[in-house]
Amino acid sequence: MSSRHFTPLAAGLPQTVPFVGPEAIERRVGQPIRARIGANESNFGPSPRVIAAMQAAAPEIWRYGDPEVHLLRSALARHLGVPHANVVVGEGIDGLHGLIARLVIAPGDVAVTSLGAYPTFNYHVTGFGGRISFVPYAGDREDLEGLLAATRREERCKVVYLSNPDNPMGSWWSAADLEAFIAAVPEHVLILLDEAYCETAPAGTLPDLDSARPNLIRTRTFSKAYGLAGMRVGYGIGEAGFIAGFDAVRNHFGVTRMGQVAALAALEDQAWLTEVVQRITAARDRIGAIAADSGLVALPSATNFVAVDCGRDGAYALAVLKALEARGVFVRKPMAHPLDRCIRISAGLPADLDILADELPRALKAADGA
Amino acid sequence: MSSRHFTPLAAGLPQTVPFVGPEAIERRVGQPIRARIGANESNFGPSPRVIAAMQAAAPEIWRYGDPEVHLLRSALARHLGVPHANVVVGEGIDGLHGLIARLVIAPGDVAVTSLGAYPTFNYHVTGFGGRISFVPYAGDREDLEGLLAATRREERCKVVYLSNPDNPMGSWWSAADLEAFIAAVPEHVLILLDEAYCETAPAGTLPDLDSARPNLIRTRTFSKAYGLAGMRVGYGIGEAGFIAGFDAVRNHFGVTRMGQVAALAALEDQAWLTEVVQRITAARDRIGAIAADSGLVALPSATNFVAVDCGRDGAYALAVLKALEARGVFVRKPMAHPLDRCIRISAGLPADLDILADELPRALKAADGA
CATH class of the missing domain: 3.40.640.10 (Type I PLP-dependent aspartate aminotransferase-like (Major domain))
Known part of the structure; x- marks a missing residue:
């Protein structure tokens, strides 16, 4: 859809939403997200x-x-x-x-x-x-x-x-x-x-x-x-x-x-920031352990998320993401090759990562069968 | 100040703040604003x-x-x-x-x-x-x-x-x-x-x-x-x-x-909106009465502010605005002729307009002597 009023430049631009928000996923899937660990938000909250x-x-x-x-x-x-x-x-x-x-x-x-x-x-x-x-x-x-x-x-x-x-x-x-x-x-x-x-x-x-x-x-x-x-x-x-x-x-x-x-x-409140960074570090380690339990490799991370190498191609990693999504676990993934073999998991609360620990093996099994 | 990195278009644009905020006025004047009735905010607050x-x-x-x-x-x-x-x-x-x-x-x-x-x-x-x-x-x-x-x-x-x-x-x-x-x-x-x-x-x-x-x-x-x-x-x-x-x-x-x-x-909460609109109407009437008490004419208004004709030229209206500002009353004014003969007063709380009622005559006297 366009309008005759747009400049030639504007008329030629794609209409896009760069990231699909978790709320949009909930509307599409028809069920609430149980673990919101996809947008690199800070689930630990503000101070x-x-x-x-x-x-x-x-x-x-x-x-x-x-x-x-x-x-x-x-x-x-x-x-x-x-x-x-x-x-x-x-x-x-x-x-x-x-x-x-x-x-x-x-x-x-x-x-x-x-x-x-x-x-x-x-x-x-x-x-x-x-x-x-x-x-x-x-x-x-x-x-x-x-x-x-x-x-x-x-x-x-x-x-x-x-x-x-x-x-x-x-x-x-x-x-x-x-x-x-x-x-x-x-x-x-x-x-x-x-x-x-x-x-x-x-x-x-x-x-x-x-x-x-x-x-x-x-x-x-x-x-x-x-x-x-x-x-x-x-x-x-x-x-x-x-x-x-x-x-x-x-x-x-x-x-x-x-x-x-x-x-x-x-x-x-820099003390809060320090505490959150410690919790993020712990969460990164936990994501690494959860990945390893399923035979996957978590990449080293200096951020509040971890890229987890799913070990195969982009289609497989996307199937893992979709299977997680169907189980109420919101993560995202890189789309460009060769990064696309990974899914990207944000440092969540222990309760979020408990859900991930439960659902990742099931999602991998589902992706295997996809 | 500019940068060699700017496009020709960007390099040619003026650096501006379209409206000076009341906080900037407070920093410049060195005293708090007593009646914030210049930015057409709703002093009645949200619901x-x-x-x-x-x-x-x-x-x-x-x-x-x-x-x-x-x-x-x-x-x-x-x-x-x-x-x-x-x-x-x-x-x-x-x-x-x-x-x-x-x-x-x-x-x-x-x-x-x-x-x-x-x-x-x-x-x-x-x-x-x-x-x-x-x-x-x-x-x-x-x-x-x-x-x-x-x-x-x-x-x-x-x-x-x-x-x-x-x-x-x-x-x-x-x-x-x-x-x-x-x-x-x-x-x-x-x-x-x-x-x-x-x-x-x-x-x-x-x-x-x-x-x-x-x-x-x-x-x-x-x-x-x-x-x-x-x-x-x-x-x-x-x-x-x-x-x-x-x-x-x-x-x-x-x-x-x-x-x-x-x-x-x-x-x-449309009931709140209805109530606020009634209060705005009352405030507009009060601003009109305050203006009339000083021999000024308030223009009819369909908004949450009133343009008050100060009866002379733009320089005089600006002097009135400055005299109000020095007395802790924040209003704004049109700058283009012939609108610039007016000051623009937002529909404030009764307490805000009490201050206006006190200070407007003094500001007019100060502007007369300016």
Whole structure:
């Protein structure tokens, strides 16, 4: 369906929902999900202090949020040790990625990314008339050499996207490897470094914050370890001139008042974050053990999920996913070969993983017979 | 400040905050606002049932919102009596206006609007490389004849924006006048009818919902009479092919889980809405009386604010606004001549208007001496 009123660019875009939400699965399957461990949400929830702050803010929700997001932006700058002018807050990382694509991609421009990586930046690049140049993963990690080569090979390359730690595989590079990559990327190419999972990464994974570098912007979020996926608050760290550009294109009142309240309270409770990260680590280990009990291999992970290699091809892994779904276990999976041999399981509560432990062997049996 | 990474279009855009928020005024002035009656928020608050629903949802905020916004979209469709496929939910009307501009404006295309009308759609049109063709108000109302003539005169006109009831003047046209306008606009021109203030309009103001018309999209919001400005939930009603186009460009997880919960609860409490509208009507009358006590004329209003004619030029009205601001009274004003002779006062609580009643005479005296 389309409309004669659309621009030629808009009329040519596919209508899509990048991820099918668990609620949509429930509507389709006709039964509730028993273990919601597919969207890399934080089933451990936000800090109790965050919940209290949100509940206290509810009666004041008739007020618009501060369009300058001043308190949260300042708190983030202090927390990160960078100037206020180097931080932008947006409607989740997805919202920021849309704005970044808009700022840097003119029709015909190229973005380099890994084949099978998080697709939302690609969606926005295509949406602004850009082209994606895909680089295959290598050894279940984003291929830094390959990405670098593509930024040099593609004449109209404007941006290279990579995530560290990586989604959907959970793999990561060391800070030193990343720093060498960053130094080697041509200066005219923007590096969009997605650190959505930075809180769960081992020490030595995150490059130092160099907010003066003109061709680097990093994105982080309150949706993962902080447990605020339902509020959509993400932030970017970059050079001040780049950050200022958001004020030319953003939805100025887009970050909700409640989101600002919640994120600020979340940032202030680092003890909760520490505790959640410990629980995530334990859950990753448990997922590994559950996988091993069924003869499957869990990949090492620096994130709040684990990619589990189902040991055969993508069709088989998809059959496993469908069989889990039919049993009320919501997981997701990479779709690009060769990542597609895996299913991706989020670090859930012990009760969620009990259900997984029960149902995975049955799902594998069902997939075998499929 | 800019960045070499920006597209030529993005590099040429002004960095702006369309409206200075009251929090920014407080930071600048160094004292709290005593009467927050400038942003057309609903100081009466959301329904107590909405507050309860939000508080109950806070612990579940680790879950992403439904990207299909299914429950709210269905409830809106039922409430409005239009098919589900004709409704889109977005991150406030501002967010929807940005997406509409993106869908219909290619560089060089033209949008027709009234000089001094709500500026956010203009911001987005400019942001996508479009040009604005301004039509002056006539008699403090948007000039339907003038807007119509401009849609015919401007060769690259793609869209005409108007609001009914109108912001910032509070004026309105009858449904019959609007219907005649809609019928007369050339079919290749999209009509963007902003009905942010529809809940406070008198009977006979809103054209019947004709969701099959290909060149009409209407936008409404939970930010005004429903009292949810801080949650950013707006919706659009339009032809199904146009509505489907949003799925090609929107931030699919952008409408927060909390916003969906709050808006759904708000829609279900129509008794609260009725009560708020009565309080708004009383507040409008009171603002009129306060203005008259100082020899000023309040314009008739179909919205949750009142434009008060300060009786002289724009500089004088600005001096009145500044004098009110110095006294802790936050109001706004139109900036385009001849609307700029007015200040715009939102329907506040009786306590807010008590402060206004105290401070307006003093502010006028201060402005006289300025």
